[in-house]
Amino acid sequence: MFEISFWELVLCFIVALVVLGPERLPPIAKALGRWTGQARVYLRNLSSELERETQASELKRQLEEAKRKYDEQAGAFKKEMQSLTAPVTEAPQQPETPKTP
Numbered sequence: 001m002f003e004i005s006f007w008e009l010v011l012c013f014i015v016a017l018v019v020l021g022p023e024r025l026p027p028i029a030k031a032l033g034r035w036t037g038q039a040r041v042y043l044r045n046l047s048s049e050l051e052r053e054t055q056a057s058e059l060k061r062q063l064e065e066a067k068r069k070y071d072e073q074a075g076a077f078k079k080e081m082q083s084l085t086a087p088v089t090e091a092p093q094q095p096e097t098p099k100t101p
Contacts, residue, residue, distance in 0.1 A: 017025055
């Protein structure tokens with residue numbers, strides 16, 4: 001992300017020491033460290049939340065795909081059963097006449 005070398009940090013520290021002075025530099029460095037830590041925690045939480053959302057949306061998509069396949073299979077099964085039972089249900093119901101010998 002940011003590429004800051006060791007010498008650049010040393011230069012920033014020397015400038016801060018000259019501008020702020022040795023009395024105010026330690027509390028400011030402590031506050032800066034605390035803010036940096038809080039920012040890292042916040043970004044870590046944000047990253048994990050985004051990952052969870054991505055996984056949830058992926059699971060939702062998979063569930064919708066499975067439901068669509070299930071509906072297709074159920075429709076195909078229903079059509080097959082109707083085609084198999086159609087001759088039986090549509091056959092004329094004629095009473096059998098006894099044969100005379």
